[in-house]
Amino acid sequence: MPDLTIRLKKKTDGSAALSCTRADGSVTWQRQEGQLGRFFPLHDLTHYCVETVLGFDRAFYGLLAEGWDISDFGKPERRSQDISQAVLAEAIVGVFDLERIMGERGDAEDLMSKVASVYDSRGAAAPDIVVTQSQIEQVRALRSQLSERWHALPAGEAMELEFNRQSAPRSDTKVRARA
16 A cells, blocks of 8 residues: 555536545545636646655655645644755745746756745755756656646546655755755
């Protein structure tokens, strides 16, 4: 059984729903109404792609697999925990979301620059991470495949993905702590 089974349902009214079932059978879910129902399924699929390709185990889906509820991400008491990988994943996913919306693709240097800008805008130092051009292309290819599946999905149906946490980032993802 996977650490997390991700289920995205396309509702007949144009909204969507995300439900995640953990290996222990517990579930967390969220409705995505109106405009959110058009944006969040693709955003959530991009999270899956980024976290899978980069081997993140404590970003959005990894934390859900650990037992977090989707609503926990907005709770101040959760911010005291180490969510650095989730924050980094959100910044990277945001760059890919912007790319999808604007239709402009950057290279690895551009991605790293934009991620650094996100951290700089928050007055924080960007983590010392290297994402390769090969990884960016893998994320794009997987995102394209999953987006096509989502768009082809009939209203009222759902798509499922399996997510398994990895014990460490993939060997080609370099993450180092800053001194």
